Amino acid sequence: MSDHILETADLTKTFGELIANDGISLGIERGEVHGIIGPNGSGKSTFFNTVTGFYESDGGQVFFEGTDITEMGPDEIARNGLGRTFQIASPFTDLTVRENLLSVYTDGLRSGLRISSEKRARAQEILEQLEIEHIADHEASDISGGQQQLLELGRILMLDPSCIMLDEPTAGVNPALQERILDHLRELNEEGRTFVIIEHDMSVISGLTDRVSVLNQGQIVTQGDFETVTSDDRVREAYLGEETDPNAGLDDALGETPSTAGATADRLDDGPTATTSGSVTATGDGGTTAQTSQIPQVTPKTNGPTKRLVAENIVTGYGNHTVIDGVSVESHDGITCIFGPNGSGKSTLLKALVGAVPIWSGSINYGETDVTETNAYQNLAHGMVMLPQDGGIFGNLSVRENLLLGGYRIDDRSVRTDRFDTVLEAFPALEDKLDADGKSLSGGQQMMLSFGRAMMTGSDIFLLDEPSAGLAPSLVDDVFSMTETLVEQGAQVILVEQNVRDALRIANHVYIVAQGQLQFEGPAHDLLDEDELVELYLGLE
Numbered sequence: 001m002s003d004h005i006l007e008t009a010d011l012t013k014t015f016g017e018l019i020a021n022d023g024i025s026l027g028i029e030r031g032e033v034h035g036i037i038g039p040n041g042s043g044k045s046t047f048f049n050t051v052t053g054f055y056e057s058d059g060g061q062v063f064f065e066g067t068d069i070t071e072m073g074p075d076e077i078a079r080n081g082l083g084r085t086f087q088i089a090s091p092f093t094d095l096t097v098r099e100n101l102l103s104v105y106t107d108g109l110r111s112g113l114r115i116s117s118e119k120r121a122r123a124q125e126i127l128e129q130l131e132i133e134h135i136a137d138h139e140a141s142d143i144s145g146g147q148q149q150l151l152e153l154g155r156i157l158m159l160d161p162s163c164i165m166l167d168e169p170t171a172g173v174n175p176a177l178q179e180r181i182l183d184h185l186r187e188l189n190e191e192g193r194t195f196v197i198i199e200h201d202m203s204v205i206s207g208l209t210d211r212v213s214v215l216n217q218g219q220i221v222t223q224g225d226f227e228t229v230t231s232d233d234r235v236r237e238a239y240l241g242e243e244t245d246p247n248a249g250l251d252d253a254l255g256e257t258p259s260t261a262g263a264t265a266d267r268l269d270d271g272p273t274a275t276t277s278g279s280v281t282a283t284g285d286g287g288t289t290a291q292t293s294q295i296p297q298v299t300p301k302t303n304g305p306t307k308r309l310v311a312e313n314i315v316t317g318y319g320n321h322t323v324i325d326g327v328s329v330e331s332h333d334g335i336t337c338i339f340g341p342n343g344s345g346k347s348t349l350l351k352a353l354v355g356a357v358p359i360w361s362g363s364i365n366y367g368e369t370d371v372t373e374t375n376a377y378q379n380l381a382h383g384m385v386m387l388p389q390d391g392g393i394f395g396n397l398s399v400r401e402n403l404l405l406g407g408y409r410i411d412d413r414s415v416r417t418d419r420f421d422t423v424l425e426a427f428p429a430l431e432d433k434l435d436a437d438g439k440s441l442s443g444g445q446q447m448m449l450s451f452g453r454a455m456m457t458g459s460d461i462f463l464l465d466e467p468s469a470g471l472a473p474s475l476v477d478d479v480f481s482m483t484e485t486l487v488e489q490g491a492q493v494i495l496v497e498q499n500v501r502d503a504l505r506i507a508n509h510v511y512i513v514a515q516g517q518l519q520f521e522g523p524a525h526d527l528l529d530e531d532e533l534v535e536l537y538l539g540l541e
Contacts, residue, residue: 005030005194012059013050020046022218033195035205038215039239040342044198052084053077083161087168089148091140098136104158126154145320146177163194200343314362316352323348325516331492334508338496345516346496350463354386355379385459389466391450395439406456423452444475451482462486464495480506
């Protein structure tokens with residue numbers, strides 16, 4: 001029987017109706033480096049937080065060194081020898097690197113405020129071991145993101161844990177420092193420490209781990225060595241989306257010409273379904289169809305260059321953490337898709353384009369206008385609007401109020417009324433819900449409302465962040481049909497999406513981002529080789 005230092009049995013964690021971890025049973029062998037990978041939203045960080053006591057589980061058990069730690073808090077779990085780091089390092093910025101190490105309460109509050117000579121010696125040992133002694137007296141706010149990651153590891157090592165759970169330890173770290181971090185992890189592993197690591201950089205997973213577990217939709221879909229799991233069709237489906245036709249390859253998906261209008265999202269409410277010509281087909285018991293008027297067209301504010309938004313050599317991130325490193329993208333006629341593994345910087349790039357995240361270097365132009373330093377509010381006036389991943393509706397406001405907020409900048413009442421009518425004709429399921437609170441709508445109806453509110457702004461560039469996230473598979477096609485409707489009305493769309501296979505059916509141009517850098521750029525039809533796509537998407541060599 002394997003010597004499991006850490007083990008979970010049917011571990012479950014829910015958030016309302018969302019099952020984030022669905023009965024996960026996993027054994028970590030003593031002395032191994034165990035990788036956990038999976039697409040965005042698969043439950044990896046929730047698993048870490050539940051195992052280490054930051055979340056209370058809703059079922060199942062966690063055992064460490066044979067002891068049930070399910071009901072323990074994070075501090076007690078850490079003192080028992082199970083440590084963890086976080087993706088974004090959070091040192092005490094006003095303290096020096098050495099003081100950050102010494103601030104760790106290795107003996108608990110009962111040890112008082114006096115720092116023992118043993119503790120000082122332990123801190124010095126860690127500074128030397130991690131090769132950060134030269135910055136020991138620098139304030140943590142003045143060191144690089146990679147050095148902060150080393151400090152994060154050092155603080156955990158002050159507790160002398162036998163097992164450490166690492167959440168994206170090399171995210172945003174430059175290659176030279178990344179290799180140093182990995183060397184230190186290998187040395188610590190050789191000393192006998194066990195590691196469980198979440199990491200989006202597949203080169204790290206392939207070069208460091210002994211075994212890998214793949215999570216998708218809160219469950220373990222497969223386990224094994226790196227080569228075995230990355231060649232598993234279930235892993236491809238987890239990252240790229242399921243094949244609706246088991247006999248269809250990626251070339252079949254790309255062989256379809258994106259529809260010009262697509263169906264509207266009436267199926268999101270189990271109502272009528274619009275045809276690609278914009279008319280509505282009733283789905284009553286008699287099976288007959290009834291035609292309605294065409295969806296009215298919105299004239300875009302800009303009839304200028306084909307590439308309305310041009311970003312060059314964008315560098316940005318958070319604090320000392322670089323997320324996007326020298327990426328250039330442009331909007332194209334139709335739908336421009338940005339793909340990449342979770343943690344690759346897709347959403348950060350989208351926020352940078354719309355002005356929600358400041359640009360550190362590089363430039364962004366909207367037509368002839370430099371918008372590098374403008375914010376999201378100012379860019380809305382230029383004609384850019386972003387739909388956040390959760391739709392961003394106001395749950396305590398009515399559907400009518402949510403829509404009118406989208407047009408609050410419009411002084412001309414007749415224009416506002418026309419746009420309001422246009423939204424209701426595009427999404428008739430909302431008309432009967434105008435006085436209902438946003439929070440009372442189904443997930444699909446809330447996405448309709450988010451699209452409709454964005455349409456009220458009159459923008460001609462829509463930036464969509466994972467619009468299909470959290471929706472039932474049967475509703476994904478409807479979300480993409482809504483996206484096509486925006487294009488038919490004259491807009492350009494930049495779409496960040498995890499469901500690669502389905503998104504490719506409507507994509508006109510594709511960018512692939514991995515590790516904060518551009519890996520591919522070109523027409524969707526250039527991605528006919530699925531093996532190549534998987535390698536690009538996962539950052540495999």
